[in-house]
Amino acid sequence: MALTPSDVKKIARLARLAVAGEDIPAYARNLSNIMGLVEQMNAVDTREVTPMAHPLELPARLRPDQISETNQRELFQSIAPKVEAGLYLVPKVIE
Amino acid sequence: MHTKTIAELSRALKQREFSSEELTRACLRRIEKHNPALNCYISVTGERALAQARAADASLAKNEGGALTGVPIAQKDIFCTKGVKTSCGSRMLDNFIAPYDATTVERFDAAGAVMLGKTNMDEFAMGSSNETSFYGAVKNPWDTAAVPGGSSGGSAAAVAARLAPAATGTDTGGSIRQPAALCNLTGLKPTYGRVSRYGMIAFASSLDQGGPMARTAEDCALLMQVMAGFDVRDSTSVDKPVPDYTATLNDSIKGLKIGLPREYFGAGLDGKVAQAIDAAVKEYEKLGAVVKEISLPNTSLAVPVYYVIAPAECSSNLSRFDGVRYGYRCKDPQDLLDLYERSRGEGFGAEVKRRIMVGAYVLSAGYYDAYYLKAQKLRRLISDDFKRALEQVDVIMGPTAPTVAFNLGEKTDDPVTMYLSDIYTIAVNLAGLPAISLPAGFVGQRPLGLQIIGNYFDEPRLLNVAHQYQKVTDWHTRTPKGFE
Numbered sequence: 034m035a036l037t038p039s040d041v042k043k044i045a046r047l048a049r050l051a052v053a054g055e056d057i058p059a060y061a062r063n064l065s066n067i068m069g070l071v072e073q074m075n076a077v078d079t080r081e082v083t084p085m086a087h088p089l090e091l092p093a094r095l096r097p098d099q100i101s102e103t104n105q106r107e108l109f110q111s112i113a114p115k116v117e118a119g120l121y122l123v124p125k126v127i128e
Numbered sequence: 129m130h131t132k133t134i135a136e137l138s139r140a141l142k143q144r145e146f147s148s149e150e151l152t153r154a155c156l157r158r159i160e161k162h163n164p165a166l167n168c169y170i171s172v173t174g175e176r177a178l179a180q181a182r183a184a185d186a187s188l189a190k191n192e193g194g195a196l197t198g199v200p201i202a203q204k205d206i207f208c209t210k211g212v213k214t215s216c217g218s219r220m221l222d223n224f225i226a227p228y229d230a231t232t233v234e235r236f237d238a239a240g241a242v243m244l245g246k247t248n249m250d251e252f253a254m255g256s257s258n259e260t261s262f263y264g265a266v267k268n269p270w271d272t273a274a275v276p277g278g279s280s281g282g283s284a285a286a287v288a289a290r291l292a293p294a295a296t297g298t299d300t301g302g303s304i305r306q307p308a309a310l311c312n313l314t315g316l317k318p319t320y321g322r323v324s325r326y327g328m329i330a331f332a333s334s335l336d337q338g339g340p341m342a343r344t345a346e347d348c349a350l351l352m353q354v355m356a357g358f359d360v361r362d363s364t365s366v367d368k369p370v371p372d373y374t375a376t377l378n379d380s381i382k383g384l385k386i387g388l389p390r391e392y393f394g395a396g397l398d399g400k401v402a403q404a405i406d407a408a409v410k411e412y413e414k415l416g417a418v419v420k421e422i423s424l425p426n427t428s429l430a431v432p433v434y435y436v437i438a439p440a441e442c443s444s445n446l447s448r449f450d451g452v453r454y455g456y457r458c459k460d461p462q463d464l465l466d467l468y469e470r471s472r473g474e475g476f477g478a479e480v481k482r483r484i485m486v487g488a489y490v491l492s493a494g495y496y497d498a499y500y501l502k503a504q505k506l507r508r509l510i511s512d513d514f515k516r517a518l519e520q521v522d523v524i525m526g527p528t529a530p531t532v533a534f535n536l537g538e539k540t541d542d543p544v545t546m547y548l549s550d551i552y553t554i555a556v557n558l559a560g561l562p563a564i565s566l567p568a569g570f571v572g573q574r575p576l577g578l579q580i581i582g583n584y585f586d587e588p589r590l591l592n593v594a595h596q597y598q599k600v601t602d603w604h605t606r607t608p609k610g611f612e
Contacts, residue, residue, distance in 0.1 A: 044489050048443060048485055049469050051469040051473030060481075060482065074503060079509070082509060088559060089320060093363065109227055113453050114451060121452050124461050
């Protein structure tokens, strides 16, 4: 399946990725080739097959509802791009 | 000292032939000398290493410690190391000092091993040549015009050039086995769930598995003894006793049933690699193994299926990198969307962005059933192929990669060609099986690997079968020129 430059822009937006305008044609070409490879899957009829999500197919393990981690806010925020008063700062969201 | 295997180093340290500090200093000197040409380390942690070495020497002086006490190793830069930069080969994490240790790091520290540094890798482990790293390509010590393989290319080059006696790797589609093959090493991808993924930066969570890369199967057994085991912090870790991996290395393999899948010897396999693999199989026959042709009929679907499932999982896993709490943030974001898009756009390299986009596409409304669900169904067929085959034979053998190492830059323009270099390794991850790659010959000066695939949790047998081959061959003892 061939992806157009406008498909690429749409997917990049969905994936929250800024892609430079001059790079879009190369992405369109490479992604089309990858999807071409993926299309080979259609050669097999899988109507009767149960999907396999995971190699182990084990049920999720449960644990007692007890506190196991301590608060390490200062340590974690020491590597953050921008913090103030214990909060992570981002550009203004509400005017 | 640098020519010794881990098993030999362990004995020498216990007999005080040299101290861990002397050994560590020798390794650090070799890194200083050779790393600029090979680029296999992203970070060298000399002070941390020497402190660990002195602590190991103190234990050894009291006749304490285990097999790895005082033995230096390198960690792939995908494993979080507290207080040390953990970049995952990406600009996104170039400034990331991990606030905690991965379970694998914690276990090696507790075993008394010495961490020399963090090795280079394809960005977020996405690549087969180590060329997608933000820190530049790694060169293959056997031929510096060649790639070392990937994604654990830095680990492979470091061990091959004797800049570390062993290293850790991770394997999502072949990232331990393929670089091991291309650099003449022994590399084990364990059964999914055998080694904890806690603190191992996630690429595709249903495929990722950490494992050892070393010169011999015996060394891999010693490393596995430390790495394997249940971890309550990894929800997919398997709670199953860990066997003694060295105990069965010397078992006879007389009567071992080897399956050769005809699909692994068809078009696309280099003729000289095929010859070397045939010769290795003959060696096994001499050791008393019985060879049988088998079929894995859905082999050709493994790469297409993988390039739906792995990108889908990666697009979800990598959504955590948003420029807010840690990692790269773009300059002067205009609003929140601009912050997300430019931090990610500038922080990730081209291959990572391609895979995130493929993942976002195959998971998007209207395409989910056609791609993601379809791939999950085919994953079952691929896995069933192995189940059927492993009812008839004990292990499956074939080449690890279709060719020896290709040249730097040879496949960077065409992602699909690059993807096809993992054709024999990828299906194993989809099924979750263990597999080992071991040195089995050369084409010119470039090495190649024999892959042995086993049943779930049958790592002891893989290590045994590999060790028996290494007792009668000397491929694994060869050292690249200039690094003797």
